[in-house]
Amino acid sequence: GTTKEDVKNEGASAATAGKADPNAELKKGLTVGFLPKQVNNPYFTSADKGGEAALKELGSSYKEVGPSSATDTAGQVSYVNTLTQQQVDAMAVSAQDPGALCTALKQAMKNGIKVVTYDSDTTADCRNAFVSQASAEDLGRTEVQLLAEQIDYKGEIAILSAAQTATNQNIWIDFMKEELKDPKYKDIKLVKVAYGDDDAQKSFQQTQGLLQEYPNLKGIISPTTVGIKAAAQYLSGSKYKGKVKLTGLGTPNDMRKYVKNGTVEAFELWDPAKLGDLAARAAVALVSGQITGKEGETFKAGDTTYTIGKDGVISLGKPTVFDAKNIDQYNF
């Protein structure tokens, strides 16, 4: 019979071939399809809006398709198929599942469609490039740093994540743990990782549970926009307001109220519109042949030149930290 070992030995095949020509003309009149994890999700809507603006500027056209539920993996697969059928030139995909989209994406690439993943990656051989919102390492480490400052480097902390299977969150959490090993955090103890499944009510109750289970809890990191929002709403209506610190990834619009009423001091996020913008430009660069997705290739997006990292990862840069001072400058 076949076991995992046998499969491992087969070895992974490289996804990309061909040669990049950094000076190739950017093609116009292309169609790039955006396939977010979920349509109607404000975060993805801003990201895709960014992509749309970029494509307009580049003289190509934009379309968005996608499932209405963030857990409808089968739905997302069929949208990959739809885009393939519609023969778009490239697609930008935020994968609900690192593996599930593979077959369909490979099928698309076989049909000459360039595939960029953004926000949430698939396995590396199922796409040409991944536009990462900020390096996972940066995100994980900075969130710990943010919280540590707020609680004076001591006390119990907990993490409120999304689903247990959320790829991004899990990588970030690993880096958080990594960062916490630094001696300067010796008085900080990570007591628990809870999962709110990106559901407002569940995140709410998980927050309650954390506070009841660990009465001495000093801070919570929630690396998910839904989770941080629910946790903030709970804290702001409870006796813990201001006493238990909360940080993580949130959008300024969601969090404005809690920053102003003192529930939250600071949190961070990248600008989703920039993420979408970069994804669109990377897609066009791929179609135009400026890049193929190999490590070390470079391309220009706007004024910035991006270099493709290991495994075809293009990183957007450092996240922005929002606090009472700057939050009113942002609207997304």
Added chain:
Amino acid sequence: MADFPLSRAVRWDTVVGALLIVVLLLSFGFVDGFGNALNLSFLIGNTLPIALIALPMTLLVVSGEIDLSVASTAGLSGAVMGALWNQGMTIETIIPICLLLGVVCGLVNGLLVTRLGLPSLAVTIGTLAAYRGIAQIVLGSDAVTDFPTQYLDFAAGRIGDTFIPYAFLPFLVLLAIAVVALHAMPFGRSLFAIGASEEAARFAGIRVKRQKLILFTLTGLMASLTGIFWALHYASARYDNATGLELSVVAAVLLGGIDFDGGKGTLGGAIAGVFLLGALQNVMSLQDVSAQSQIVVTGVLLVLSVLGPRVARQIAVARAGRRAA
């Protein structure tokens, strides 16, 4: 039947079948990207999980019961498959184990329903949560993707350049078996009787509990088969595989004219319902109809599926009355 022209003509399952054909023909003619073999193979492949579960579900609903835990059973067997695979077990041992697990899941449902006399709706809402929960415990946050290529290719590939996915052939065999069992064998006949009146069926010497137990077990088996197929088709075993599939199955089966009070319906109708929904979704996506609007269309179709036959029946009765007068 010659003496049945009227009610035959207005039977809902025929209507759904006709509707499916019309949708297919129109799409071939007018929808870009629909008619080619690749798209059709996508359509079939993505509809297969629903179709697979719809087979036993139809039988179950005909006998007046329902199983809402199917998607969780599928998820659980996918999760166990992933977990065992990670342990280094061979896939040839894992698959039978998972199927057996499905049988056990079905058996648990069946025993709770038949031995304790609990309503299946309530029982399977319970096991819906329980099985999914166990899947979560078994596999946790893992996503297992590295199944052997020949299996993945079988589950996701198609025969040459035709529109037929490999997996469609075994499905056709299962469909044939189910059709024969429901419509041409005493077993199926007894299911209709049980669904329409359980007590009368018991008084006619039909072993109601046993038949139901068999059905729940078969449903569990098919659900786990679907779970395995799902994990291989999408090359991804996660604890939340196939979440919410039960509603899709129920919606499709209902659309196909299976009466939830039991005792009525045909497998042909149910499968036509499954593929009608699948085809419509495919076409609407190709036509850039948004996911939200697709939901509305599904809802409207469901409402029509129950209002339609009723209106048709009323027309038929009125016509018969006029003819008799």
Added chain:
Amino acid sequence: MTHPSTTGPAPVLALRDVSKSFGAVRALRDVSLELFPGEVHALAGENGAGKSTLIKTLAGVHRPDAGQVLLDGAPVVFHGPGDARDAGIAVIYQEPTLFPDLSIAENIFMGRQPRRALGRIDHRSTHEATLALMQRLGVELDPDRPARGLSIADQQIVEIAKALSFDARVLIMDEPTAALTGSEVARLFGVVRTLREQGAAVLFISHRLEEIFQICRRVTTLRDGAWIASEPLDGMTEDDLVRRMVGRDLDELYPKQDVKPGAVALSVRRLTREGVFTDVSFDVRHGEIVGLAGLVGAGRTEVARAVFGIDRWDAGEVSVEGKALVNGAPSTAMASGLALVPEDRRAQGLVMDMSIERNIGLTGLRTTVRAGFMDRGAERSRSLDWAVKLQVKYARIADTVNTLSGGNQQKVVLAKWLATGPKVLIVDEPTRGIDVGTKAEVHRLLSELAADGVAVLMISSDLPEILGMADRVLVMHEGRLTAEIPRSEATEETVMAAATGRAAA
């Protein structure tokens, strides 16, 4: 067409030239009927003649296709049963229509409970009013008990109480006595007479002709949906009435052939189901018809259910032709040659939404099979054969049985079981709700079956039927077998004595 003569006071309620069709079935054709205050009027006709349909038309359940309903001489249109009720018409339908989850008191007063301030229900007066009704009917039923689990007889009594509680001007009763035994019927008639004296009009349907003669003054006869006659019962004989209903003379009602009993076919030994029946032992031989008599609730049905395997027994043994049956397994009982025609045809005997053909076919799922598949031809011919043999009146064999009249439904149940070619046939109230003509046919059939060597156990609350048909009479009382009376000694007195526990067992 001749109309019923109008004499005396004006009719409270009348039908004039009413027609009603269901699809192709013309259930009523130009039927007229007049109900006068202070009279008990009988409605007679074979099964499917249209009696229930007529009643439902009077009650506002059906709207006539043509013709008029007249209330106090003026045409009215009832838009629903509520309208008829508000007009003072109380109806007892052929099939009990109770709310199983609600208490008896609520069942009786549903929709018209006594009220307190602000429209709140007065639960106490409801309770008391129910007690009073129960006393009037001489029944001990707890008003607060849920209707679920009531025996058919008790359900019928609740229906009667419900109708009485209206103090209606018109009381319509569709076979109210079908499930009752003599004493309860006597009680009911007492109440009906009081009502009559108080000036109410009563419309009464029964297939027990003696009851009609006992309590009614006039009779309207229907045949195949058509009005035949409305006339006084004075001077009419049962045969006259039967001739009106059937359109011909009838055969003998209890045509029991004398058969020499053969070997023991069904043997029941010390059968006990705790709290229900105790220590029941009896034999039924090939060729024999054994009657099982007793008061309502004596446990006869329960014994039959246990023997057939519907319920499990706690102790004892049942065997067919010496082969012991498995406890609680109807399918093996069937395989051994046992058949049970159950008491409640709608819930137990038939799948109401299935066709006549399929209902009869249901007992043949093992036999009308070729190589594991249904043999549809064989199934159809088997069903057709028996439907024709029992003269079931239907439009198409593929029609669902719920379109049949009660009596015809009963015939389908019989057909379904006779088609299995049983060695032992248990029939529980086989002629309940069946018209005289069919009753005679059923009796002849049972008799023929016995002559062919079938062992028949007949449970019946119809004493004349038991006495007329049975070779031997077993009597149950409070869950025990209290007497076994040979045909020669079986009389109403001996059986009743054993049934009420007066005889030394």
Added chain:
Amino acid sequence: MTVTTPREAPVTDVPKSSGTRLVDRVFKMRELAILVVFAAMIVVTQIGNSEFLTEQGIKDLLLNATILVLVATGQSLVVITRNVDLSVGSTLGISAFAAGTYLQGGGNSVVAVFLAVLMGIAFGLLNGLLVSLGQVPALVVTLGTLYIIRGIDSIWVGSRQITASDLPDGFVDFGSGGISAVPWLALIALAVLVATAYYLKHFGSGRELYALGSNPEAARLAGIPVRKRILAAYTFCGALAGLAGAMYLARFGNVDSGTGNGYELTVVSAVVVGGVVFTGGSGSVYGAALGALLLTSINSVLPALGVSSVWVLAINGILLLLAIAVDRIVALRVASALKKRNARHG
């Protein structure tokens, strides 16, 4: 009756016979059983974690249950009539958003709640009309409207969302405020619950809901306006879903197109655990409310006990199974006891 042997105790002397009291007691017992399980759960949790029953803890428990209690109350009314409303989650979501958009534009809080209720009523009416006039299976129709309303919601809402900062402070504070440990929202839910229960027990139309669930055909023959009653039940259910939507907004301060998604299964579970039977005609809203309380509390108890959230789902499911199984076993016991007592000559 002349032929029956008299019972030992003449019925007329005692207002309620032994059988009834047994039945009554059992029905109360069902609710009692849930209450006992609930209490046991709370006590165990409190022992395991002394923070659990602080003022904040109690408030959280009550708040968590509130919305589900409301929706379950409405749902039980529909289930009692032998129907079901699967569209409540969608209705809740769209009503919450309607109230939110209105408030976002600077509206009055009371009017917003009213608006949400009105929205709920509209969809309840739609369901009721389809089910009662069309006389079609409720399960299918409301599964259909579940999709339709959700779709309309998504199209209307798009990617917009209402966040706490869009809402008047008073409104959001009301959502988490209360008299010491008792939140306002819980008081509202309690008032609705008690009023509904009283109506069901003491008003003719309330009893008629039970009647028509128990036997629809008999209800028609008894002259009960079946369609009107079913319509009313659905409308009420919709109204409560709408009210729950407004409360959701106040409580969570956050609504988007996914709000209330999948809520139907939770509601149905609560109703089932609470002993409201799907075949209609029996059960009480108190039971349903207790079921809701039990279910939501499990989700607070497990985290408070430090049980990993991985286990929550499985435990939830198994508890649900246990609840219905125990309920059933008790019911069977009682039925057989009742049968023995009531056997006329037994």
